[in-house]
Amino acid sequence: MISVGRPQHPEVDWEEWGPPLHQFAHATGLTVSAYDAGGMRMVGPLGASRTAHFLQASTLWHDDGPGSELERRIVDAVAASGKAVEDEDFHGLRVCSLPLTQFGKVYGVLVFGWCFRDFSSPMACEQIGRLIGAPGHGLWNEVRLETPMSDARMATNVALLRTLAGSIDRQRETIEQLNRVSRTRDLFLATVSHEMRTPLAALSMRVELMLKTHPDLPPAVASGLNAMRVHVRQEAAMVDDLIDAARTLTGQLSVLRAPVTLGRIVRDAVSTIEVNAHEKGIAFSVSPFDHGDGIAIAGDARRLQQVLWNLLLNAIKFTPAGGSIQVNISATAGQVRIDVIDSGQGIDEDDLPLVFGAFTLQTHANATGLGLGLYIARRIVELHGGELTVSSGGIGQGSTFTVRLPRELIR
Template sequence: MYNVRTQFLIGYLILIFILMGVIIGGILQVRHLGTSVDRILKNNYVSVVAAENMKEFLERQDSAATFYLAGQVEKARKQYQFFRPLFAQAADVEAHNITEPGEQQLSDDIQRQFAKYQKAIERLLYANPPMPPEQARAYYFHVLEPAFLRLKQRAQDVLDLNQQAIVKADKRARTEARRAFWLGITASVLALGLALFFSYRMVNSTLAPLRSLVRQAEEIGAGHFNQRIEVHRSDEIGALARAFNRMAERLQEARRVEEERYQRAERMSEAALESLYDPVIVADAEGRLVHVNRAAEGLFGPEANLIGKPIDETIRDKSIVTALHKAIHQQSASVAEDEAGMVDLEYAGIPRTYRLRTTPMKAEGGELLGAVAVLEDITHLRQLDRLKTEFIGIASHELRTPVTSLQLSVDLLQEGTLGPLTPEQQEVVRCQKEDLQRLDRMMRDLLDITRLETGATPPRFEIVSAEQLVQNAVEAIEPQTKAKNLHLRVEVFPLLPPLRADPAQINRVLLNLLNNAVRFTPEGGQIHIKVYPKDEKVFFSVQDTGIGIPPEYLPRIFERFVQVPGVARSGAGLGLSIAQTIVKAHGGQITVESTPGKGSTFTFYLPVKEL
């Protein structure tokens, strides 16, 4: 029995001989037909392309004239300068490719008319002084446009002349092609009959045993690795069957090992989730719960009652549901560190505070699998923060009485009530008074921020005008800007919606930002105040050209007592923290952008809707 290679070789040799006969006949016919087609392309195609290009480049020059009439002078001149040489080049190609009777006269006429058109359009584009608009339009419609249409018609005449010649040559080529076509059909039918006969014989004798091989191989491909191929042959097909059997044995063993590894990894993952102290919620891409760990069961109930149900029905906290939907539908994580990321829940009847973090889960190919939410228990941190705030408030309040007494004593010393002071003593008393004033301001700020954070002084909301808020702040800061020769620019968008806010607190925020801008902007600098609406919010922006903030301080700039080193200290570093607390109490947010050496931009917004 011949091997598969020999069987195919014999069959292919027969087909090759048949194919060679058809190919040789076809080559002769194609060569003859190609000669006819080449005549068409050689004689007339160059002129057709040149005529099309002349029309297009001429229209571009006419567009330049219309741009000039529309007031775009530079654009018109650039476009004319670009397409004028292109038109001349196309006209030159046509002049050197005269193939038809009468084409020479058309080409000469195009050269003459283009010279006239060039002078006419340049008189419009480069007139000095420029034509008045009415005169320019009249010149275009009475002089330039008729010249454009005549020249375009001459290019069209060249195109029509060569296209007619191509049509005639095409008819001749088609007649020859039809004759070649029928000859080719006859030869091909004969060759096809012979090829089908030999192919049928070869396929039946060689490929019939492969049908059984394919059926059993499909079983293995479907995962039935216990299947074995039974083909008793000594040729290549038999060797292939034995290789398939060996592969199936190895795949069966690899699947067993992989299943054990997967089950072990799954058990470890579940054990890790169950051992976490923080509650974990896992949802699929459809928004259904697929897993909750033991800590989450203490918040939302047994896992058996939750699995497979929509998160909207099983999770009773709206902020968790919203964050999970955001991670699934928008594929964005939620890692807020402020109050927006805090969730208050009861665990075993005890109120606790959690920091919510959600993130989408994706496969290696980027396919969305679902989302996971982790609730970090920060109850002890909130308690520590509350104790710290209470301590600061009590300490600041208790210190005010002795500080006030010290200030009174310093005033008595300065006034000479207790006797005259030497110049040295007066300098010491003056320094003491400045330190006491700075200490008094810091205690007042600490008391204010404590009251704001504990809710002791909530905002006194009223309907206010954004324009009036800015005007009051600008009037208060204007003497400082003039004294420092700063350029203050105020930009307030018209028709701003009214706001529901505490005018005194918002005025304090604006004054704090403006005072910082004045303090850290050198003489001759600029301060830009901008108020504008966006997405049902009103944004307030204070931009300066001062020294800027180093990048490493930007994430902490709104924390208490944070001050940028290397600048003059004029406070305790509480102003921005107070401003942030006030803005958050109004339902807004404050942000900062800064480049060292170029300045800073502080922006906060207040919602238009009722809080």
């Protein structure tokens, strides 16, 4: 590749243009080059015909060669107008152009052709030879063996190149849009983490400090601070869900697996929500009594606790006062099973496939949050090589969420 002109466009990967343009040159017999909008040749000249090989061995496309000068002039005109200019004539050799655009702006130009429209003559070849530092009779020996490029045939080739370039440009636009989405996502995660988590943590700390250091607060003030503490925790949980959901959507959510007993995971999750169940008057039980202390798995304890916490909190939300929630744990040689069974409002058969979708909100009972908990929980279980499923007899028949995990003994 010969570099001619000003610096290249920094955002374009010109290497991807090489293979398709090389195939185009072989298929059509034309010589083609790709320039950036600043006038630098980035690909080419690529040619497969006998004439093209002869011209490439001359000074035609040297930095100061007449071919490079002509092509730069064409590029400047196309970049200025935004569309192809009239075909140029180089002593009988036809030179065409095609703009390359992204999001409506010209970022490059294809210059192609360098072929005769009609049968040439020894005299014309001698004239070209003197301009490019090559023997005219040698050029004549090549071009007389090749069929001229008629207008109809050139029109077909131009249409082919336009289709090829359009396909590549659309692909580049799609990639750029995906990159823009990725950058927006990263900015969102950084903003949420800093701008929302930090003040929530500070507010939570101040509320806790006031409750602990002022035991003589008026009942109304103490009640208000306790309510504030609950709301701050809910907001913090929603922020964490948003971040986890974004990581799940982009494949960035990960787990760190290590040997752990199931009893530890279940106890930590139960201790977080057991008070909520008692406050609502819901009978809560875990079977077996040891919470699965004798069952070992390879898992991320914090993430699996998050799964159970979401399932249990979900059960409490949709189980009315006086209802019941059971956690049943069982294991075989190769699998661990955890069933969270509630006597709550149940799920309609048509809604079962939608339960684990992102932002799936229930509008009944005391539903709160963003509808992301079950979506995130299922992905965490899948990252452990397991599965999370749901079943229900229908509205008013309660629900059963089942976690299945591969079992791994601690050695």
